[in-house]
Structures are given as structure tokens and as C-alpha cells.
Amino acid sequence: MSITSFNPPVRTLMGPGPSDVHPRVTGAMARPCIGHLDPAFVGMMDEVKLLLQYAFKTQNQLTIPVSAPGSAGMETTFQNLLERGDKAIVCQNGVFGGRMKEVVERCGATPIMVEDDWGKPVDPQKVEDALKANPDAKLVAVVHAETSTGARSDVAAIGAIAHAHDALLLVDAVTSLGGSELRVDEWGIDAIYSGTQKCLSCTPGISPVSFSERAVAVITGRKSKVQSWFLDTNLVMGYWGPNAKRAYHHTAPVNALYALHESLVMLQEEGLENAWQRHLDNHLALRAGLEAMGLSFVVEEAWRLPQLNSVTVPEGIDEAAVRARLLSEFNLEIGAGLGALAGKVWRIGLMGHSSRAENIFLCLSSLEAVLGEMGAPIETGVALAAAQARLSGD
Numbered sequence: 001m002s003i004t005s006f007n008p009p010v011r012t013l014m015g016p017g018p019s020d021v022h023p024r025v026t027g028a029m030a031r032p033c034i035g036h037l038d039p040a041f042v043g044m045m046d047e048v049k050l051l052l053q054y055a056f057k058t059q060n061q062l063t064i065p066v067s068a069p070g071s072a073g074m075e076t077t078f079q080n081l082l083e084r085g086d087k088a089i090v091c092q093n094g095v096f097g098g099r100m101k102e103v104v105e106r107c108g109a110t111p112i113m114v115e116d117d118w119g120k121p122v123d124p125q126k127v128e129d130a131l132k133a134n135p136d137a138k139l140v141a142v143v144h145a146e147t148s149t150g151a152r153s154d155v156a157a158i159g160a161i162a163h164a165h166d167a168l169l170l171v172d173a174v175t176s177l178g179g180s181e182l183r184v185d186e187w188g189i190d191a192i193y194s195g196t197q198k199c200l201s202c203t204p205g206i207s208p209v210s211f212s213e214r215a216v217a218v219i220t221g222r223k224s225k226v227q228s229w230f231l232d233t234n235l236v237m238g239y240w241g242p243n244a245k246r247a248y249h250h251t252a253p254v255n256a257l258y259a260l261h262e263s264l265v266m267l268q269e270e271g272l273e274n275a276w277q278r279h280l281d282n283h284l285a286l287r288a289g290l291e292a293m294g295l296s297f298v299v300e301e302a303w304r305l306p307q308l309n310s311v312t313v314p315e316g317i318d319e320a321a322v323r324a325r326l327l328s329e330f331n332l333e334i335g336a337g338l339g340a341l342a343g344k345v346w347r348i349g350l351m352g353h354s355s356r357a358e359n360i361f362l363c364l365s366s367l368e369a370v371l372g373e374m375g376a377p378i379e380t381g382v383a384l385a386a387a388q389a390r391l392s393g394d
């Protein structure tokens with residue numbers, strides 16, 4: 001065999017994640033590996049927990065990074081809160097609500113589905129109706145930022161309804177954390193999971209989670225053991241917990257946690273609210289360029305995610321061919337549509353370190369070049385100026 005070192009091409013990542021990783025983060029990752037019980041490492045773990053509390057806007061003690069990607073954070077929240085025979089209201093308006101349903105079923109619980117069209121937010125009235133019909137529901141689960149469509153849902157409103165019916169609120173914030181307004185304590189979120197590879201400018205593979213005191217009381221009061229040994233927070237907290245003598249549970253992904261630490265330090269330096277604003281400003285500039293070109297958005301303005309732009313593919317254009325050319329000729333990755341939107345939209349991510357002016361210009365100019373050559377009905381020569389005008393606040 002003549003297999004040698006792998007050297008990936010240098011890409012610009014403007015899809016649904018992973019997004020561009022900041023050089024400070026990859027630099028942190030290359031630092032020496034130390035023991036996962038080394039006092040120096042344990043000190044860093046405490047900082048990671050504090051920084052995650054900052055990013056989530058929470059005082060929750062049980063705020064930790066799960067040693068696996070966002071999907072493992074999803075499993076962690078559901079598996080710890082649900083027991084066999086429980087009922088859970090699951091809101092679905094895209095791909096990720098469907099995954100929640102799968103996980104609820106695998107917990108031996110019954111999902112009660114609240115469905116909305118792809119590209120639309122979750123309708124809080126439907127959640128209220130579902131809770132009235134199912135007063136024994138233990139929790140309401142909702143995706144804050146539906147990455148499959150680019151739609152945001154009103155988590156605070158849904159949380160107020162859930163609490164009025166004595167149900168817990170469980171939130172998927174994989175794409176929202178660090179990218180748009182998210183207030184765990186203020187919005188009454190009881191369990192939340194996120195990911196490192198979307199708006200945190202970090203590498204994939206870690207899932208920050210947080211549980212409210214109410215949720216912790218539910219977990220400690222369980223009648224049955226959590227089905228997953230690895231994701232059981234009662235056990236994981238022996239390693240991550242406060243005051244406890246840190247005991248071996250599993251070997252933490254040491255270097256990946258250096259990366260998360262660095263990305264959260266950067267978030268704190270920028271300021272959380274400033275990071276939200278940056279995502280919004282860059283979205284508005286990209287939007288100005290795309291609309292000047294004649295392209296249109298899938299999601300209604302009020303519910304659009306700044307970090308995930310779903311754009312309608314022009315009539316007669318092979319969307320996959322466009323993405324292939326952007327990748328091969330411009331080293332630019334954008335995302336395809338999923339499920340109900342497959343073939344009809346592109347998903348352009350402006351997440352984390354990807355959310356910056358040079359990426360907006362690369363995306364607009366390369367998309368214009370490719371679409372122009374393919375004969376798409378677009379306006380050429382105006383997109384960059386429109387984006388620039390927006391960025392400079394004209």
C-alpha cells in the first residue's frame with residue numbers, strides 16, 4: 001500500500017455546518033495532549049463550564065460539553081428526561097424535529113407530533129392544543145433554529161405554554177448557539193443541546209448541553225436507570241460535576257476540548273450580543289447581494305435565520321451542478337436542500353467564523369459567475385455593490 005498523509009483541500013465552508021474553523025481554534029487543538037485527570041486539565045474544564053454558562057445565558061450547574069457531536073447532545077437530553085411510557089410533544093417543521101421523534105420512540109416514550117410546513121416556524125397555538133389534549137405530556141421539544149429550512153421558532157412563547165401546562169421545555173440549539181439570540185434562563189428552557197461546528201467557529205465533535213434545576217430534579221427522581229450508560233448525566237457528573245473528586249468516566253477528547261475552550265474565549269472576547277449582531281449584519285449584506293441578483297428567500301423575513309440562508313434555485317437550473325462547480329472552481333461549499341426542499345433550494349451558511357465579509361463577497365461573485373455561465377435569469381454586476389452598501393451602512 002502507498003497510502004500517505006491526508007492533506008485536505010482548503011475550502012470556504014458556507015453550508016449548514018461544519019463552518020469555517022478559526023485558526024486560533026485549530027492552533028489550540030495542536031497543543032500537547034495531557035491527561036484527562038491532570039489538574040491543569042481539570043482547571044480548564046471548570047473554565048469551559050463557566051464559558052458555556054455565558055454562551056447559553058444560564059446559571060444552570062449542569063452545563064457541560066458531551067464528548068460527541070450534536071446528535072449525542074440530543075440523545076443526552078431525551079434519554080435522561082424520558083422514561084418508558086412517558087409522553088413527549090415533539091414539534092416538527094423540518095428534518096431535526098423528525099430526529100427528535102425517532103429518539104423519543106427509542107426511549108420507549110410516545111411522541112405526540114405538532115407539525116408545521118417546512119420553512120415555517122412552529123405554531124405555538126398548536127403546541128397549546130396538543131398540551132390540552134395531552135395533559136400528561138412530560139415535555140415539549142422544539143428546534144430553535146431549523147437548519148434544514150432556515151426558519152427560527154419562538155422558543156420563549158412555546159416555553160411559557162409548556163410551563164403553564166407543567167411540562168418541561170427541551171430545545172435543539174445546535175445552529176442557534178452563538179449565532180442568534182438565545183436566553184436559556186430567561187426563556188425557561190429546561191434542557192438544551194448544541195454543537196460546536198455551527199456558530200462557535202469550532203471543529204465538529206462536541207455537544208454542549210444544559211439542564212435546569214427542574215430538569216435535574218426529574219433526572220434524579222427517575223424510577224428506572226437511564227438506558228444509555230455513556231450519556232447518563234448522573235454518571236457523567238462524576239467526572240464533570242462540581243466539588244466532586246473528578247473520577248474517570250470516559251476519556252475526555254482532550255484536544256477537542258482545548259478547541260472548544262478557545263472558541264468560547266473568542267466568543268467572550270467578541271461579546272455574545274456582538275456575535276449575534278455580526279451574524280445579523282452579515283446576513284443582511286448577503287441578502288442585499290442575492291436579492292439584487294434576483295434571487296429570493298424561502299423563509300418569511302420575520303422568521304429567517306441570519307446564519308442559515310435558504311435561497312430558491314432559479315427555474316431551469318440544476319442546483320447540484322452549481323454546487324459542484326462552486327466547490328471545484330472556487331473551493332466554496334454551500335448546502336443542498338433536504339427532504340421537502342431537496343432540489344429546490346440552496347442553504348447558504350453564515351455561521352461562526354464563516355460569517356464575515358470576505359465570505360459574502362466570495363459567495364456572491366462565484367455564484368454570479370456560475371449562474372451567469374449557465375444562463376440563469378439573474379442580474380449581473382450589481383450584487384457586490386449591494387452587499388458592500390449594506391456592510392458600510394449606506
Ligand SMILES: *Cc1c(COP(=O)(O)O)cnc(C)c1O
Nearest residue numbers: 069070071096145147174175195
Ligand atoms: C447539525 C444539527 C444537528 C446535529 O448535529 P451533529 O453534530 O451533526 O450531530 C442537530 N440539530 C440541528 C438543528 C442541527 O443543525
